Amino acid sequence: MKKIVTLALYSLFAMQLGFPHCVLAKSKAVTHPQKKAVSKKTEQIQTVKIAYFTQEQQAPAALSNLDPFIPNKGVEGANLAISDNNTTGQFIKQQYSLTKIIVGLKGDISQEFMKQVPTDTPFVLVNLPAAQVNKLADLPQAQQKLIFDVASIDDGLRNEQCRANVLHLLPSRAMRADALAQWMMKKRWTKWFLVVGTTPEDKLYAAAIKRAAKKFAIKIVAEKNWTHTFDARRTEQSDIPVFTQNIDYDVLVVADEQGAFGEYFDYRTWIPRPVIGTQGLIATAWHKTHEQWGAIQIQNRFFEQAGRAMDEPDYGAYLAVRAIGEAAVRTHSNQMQTVKNFLLSDQFTLQGYKGNPLSFRRWDGQLRQPILLAAPRSLVAVAPIEGFLHPKTELDTLGFDEPESTCRKK
Amino acid sequence: MMKKWLLATGLLAIFALSNAQAETVFVTLEKDNAIAVVDPIAGKLLKTIHVGQRPRGIALSVDNKLLYIATSDDNTIRIIDTTTLKEVGQLPSDKDPETFSLSPDGKQLYVSNEDDNLVTVIDVAAKKSVKQIKVGVEPEGIAVSPDNQWVASASETTNMVHWINTKTLEIVDNTLVDPRPRAVAFTADSQQLWVTSEIAGSLTILDVKTKKILKTVKLEVQGVTAEKIQPVGIAIDKNRRFGYVAMGTANRVAVINAQTFAVEKYLLVGQRVWNLAFSPDQKRLYTTNGISNDISIIDVENQKVTKSIGVGRYPWGVVAKP
Structure with missing residues (x-):
């Protein structure tokens, strides 16, 4: 019935x-x-x-x-x-x-x-x-x-x-990474510690982050691959503080598209630093917090x-x-x-x-x-961020612009 | 004695004079759930009155005795007495009323229900909804022609103006306009309809008789990127000399020659300028500035911004009562 x-x-x-x-x-x-x-x-x-x-x-x-x-x-x-x-x-x-x-x-x-x-x-x-x-x-x-x-x-x-x-x-990943980089430039958080996961997608995300860093003159002060466990109980207590020790950085950028370990960084790093990238503050086309x-x-x-x-x-x-x-x-x-x-x-x-x-x-x-920069429960900013200029449209400050594109359509 | 009498009459005269000029401006404050009551001549915020959740659209009754205010999140239109500033009733607007328009005789009120793709027609005296008309996706701007023949309803996602016959309450024609039409306004002679398109950054002027486009005016400001130019509110003077368009995040009001449709001037006002209203004598134009939380006053004759007055959070709609 x-x-x-x-x-x-x-x-x-x-x-x-x-x-x-x-x-x-x-x-x-x-x-x-x-x-x-x-x-x-x-x-x-x-x-x-x-x-x-x-x-x-x-x-x-x-x-x-x-x-x-x-x-x-x-x-x-x-x-x-x-x-x-x-x-x-x-x-x-x-x-x-x-x-x-x-x-x-x-x-x-x-x-x-x-x-x-x-x-x-x-x-x-x-x-x-x-x-x-x-x-x-x-x-x-x-x-x-x-x-x-x-x-x-x-x-x-x-x-x-x-x-x-x-x-x-x-x-694309490049557009997302550029959006994050623009906001970080505005905040002047320009020393990044990049943590890369194990999947091919994580490597591609990391490549986009590095491209954005170069484009906006941001310094990647350290880069580490995450090879530790994905078990919360062990990871958060001991691995992360040790993993993030002895590095002087402004923000930790995590490349973990699957969400296998990235969530563990916030509040567990050796020094108090925000997390951005695939977790923490993310760059996305759409988000549930967006209402403007x-x-x-x-x-x-x-x-x-x-x-x-x-x-x-x-x-x-x-x-x-x-x-x-x-x-x-x-x-x-x-x-x-x-x-x-x-x-x-x-x-x-x-x-x-x-x-x-x-x-x-x-x-x-x-x-x-435009790309939304969102925390889990609040919209932080919308890129392109004011001040990043472009002769045609500021939207083209994100991702591969015409001169850098290697697309030769067939 | 004589002196005293003179002083008294003098004072009386001054009082009468200032009273003759006096007008009250009402502004809905979207984020404060309130309306601001402003004396624009003195440049003062007189008081703030709580009205309900998310007030946006606002209109005066024909006799200026009542205010109609769409409290969007309460799903109702509230009626406020303009003297006591107390609520005296409500109109059944259905869900999420944002903008609405009163017929020139004050008998009907037409409401856009953005979430349901409807226009609700309300009999004001009976406080009853008499019909719901299906329109395009996300109806927003709505206006009744001064000759009471047409209701123009613009839908933001459908990108159309729907022409509703006021006798039959049915759509008889549709005109495709530029993307995301926001506001619609008839000229006083009911011959033209002006439509702003927010993401195209344009103003379209339609001929009411043929329902065809007479002219599309692209608004461009040097040094402001095209994306920031998001036209919304429209005000056209009675003699159709000038039309004014609020340009949203471009923070300007465009002054448009209503005969030639040439843009004559851009006036810098507050941030994210949203809606416009004339003073009863049409000597001043009031603008609501959503992000800077104030209203700007434009001296219409000299086309100059003379004052700005802080009113509260997210000023949205504005009317001026004599």
């Missing part, structure tokens, strides 16, 4: 959102068939077709049970934006559809992409680890599509490995829909679908090339609830945007 009620409630909820048929299923494309020729009126409606492509992920080993593992990060942002786009669409006879494809844990993403992404769907949101984005972008089936990378933060994908058919929604510039509106709408706070991939997916919507409304087109040209033009500006209008960098397909 309870099940039926829940199901009924869910259907009601789905219907309200305008997705009568959207039920998440593993390895299955779920579309909303547009019934043809229902009436003359529907024939005039232009449908903008978008797909969302992801793969189930293994829940990572957790540092603690504080934060539950969220399996559907990303898709909820796309859902919300589709509903926003359709609200706009009703006034101008446009309809937005979302085909969701979720590949199982062991599935082959290239195979599934070829099999399941409909040929008539020109826009595909991809929520996959960085290493897999180009596998899809290079498929022959992807050449006439525009791929929206809604989750990766990899600098390589935006530089030497960049692709002409890929746009990146979330800020109308952000509270989208935070509320998202929570009402998803029953949880919005996370970065949700924000990336939201922006991707909204960007498509904005371009399709302005150009009255549902065609890939027209929409893409508009997205990369000077006319395109997207409201991202962060004050400044967002737009795409033409040289690498990166969405230029």
Whole structure:
């Protein structure tokens, strides 16, 4: 009985959102068939077709049970934006559809992409680890599509490995590191002690931190790899004080993207120093503490829909679908090339609830945007920080600017 | 005796004179949950009155006897007596009212419900909601035309102005404008609608008859980056000589020739200038400055900022009562 009620409630909820048929299923494309020729009126409606492509992920080993593992990060942002786009669409006879494809844990993403992404769907949101984005972008089936990378933060994908058919929604590691560096410059905390974790991603994050330090003339006074245990009981008591001893620094920068040990540094270092980086003060595209510039509106709408706070991939997916919507409304087109040209033009500006209008960098397909600097329960600052100037837009003080970009789009 | 009489009449005359000029400015203070009562001539904050959670939109009744104040976090519009400054009633605005507009006859009040994509229509006398109209995502700016024909509602995420017919209370047309439209204002002759777009940094002037764009004015200030130019509040004088646009974080008010649409001047005011209101005689213009916690007074004839008065935290809306 309870099940039926829940199901009924869910259907009601789905219907309200305008997705009568959207039920998440593993390895299955779920579309909303547009019934043809229902009436003359529907024939005039232009449908903008978008797909969302992801793969189930293994829940990572957790540092603690504080934060539950969220399996559907990303898709909820796309859902919300589709509903926003359709609200706009009703006034101008446009309809937005979302085909969701979720590949199982062991599935082959290239195979599934070829099999399941409909040929008539020109826009595909991809929520996959960085290493897999180009596998899809290079498929022959992807050449006439525009791929929206809604989750990766990899600098390589935006530089030497960049692709002409890929746009990146979330800020890269370099942009994040620059945002932190600007704030540290303002605080004059310019002696950094860098602690690097064991994963390849941690090394990439550390590389971005070093690049930012060089760019803003910050001194990395010490760098150490974390090779100790990940066990709280032992680590916090003895390892960390010893590990941080005999170094004179202003802030400790930790590179631990997985969150395996970074949380242990605050309050346990030998000398009293703040922690920044992947823990402590973080640089992020979105954060639950952010409410300025109308952000509270989208935070509320998202929570009402998803029953949880919005996370970065949700924000990336939201922006991707909204960007498509904005371009399709302005150009009255549902065609890939027209929409893409508009997205990369000077006319395109997207409201991202962060004050400044967002737009795409033409040289690498990166969405230029402000970056939030957040402590766990308060928003500390928003980069670019006042005073860091740029001849074109201060947003381009973050990350790889045109002259330094090594992206040669093919 | 004679001397005394003269002095008395003199004093009386001065009193009468200052009284003739006297006006009261009311400012909603978003973070103080209060309104500030200001004597703008004396340049003084007279008092601060608690009104409810997160007051933002504010309007005067046609006879100036009542104030309507949207207390967003209380999900209601409060009615305050302008003499006693006591609450005398509430209007059912539904969720999160921020901006609203009163019809010229004072009978209807139209509210934007930002979270629900609705415009709520309220019968003021009956204190009842009579209709909810579905609009675009995040409706914000709303205005009733002085000839009471149209309600213009702008939705921030849909980037449209919806034209609502006041007789049928239905949307009859939509005009796409620049990204994130914030405020809308009709000219006194009801022939034009001015719309500010916050993230495009522009002002769009629409022709009411055709619902088409007459002109888009890009606001640019030398030495201020484009991103800081975030136009919000609009005020247009009765004779359509000049229109004024509050430019948000650019900390300026743009003075626009309302005939040619040329920007004639930028006046530096307080930080994050948000909304504008004329004095009843239109000789002064008041601005709310959200971050510097004050209001600026602009001398309209000389186009100069003459004074700023500290009012409290996050001044948002402003009206002036004769």
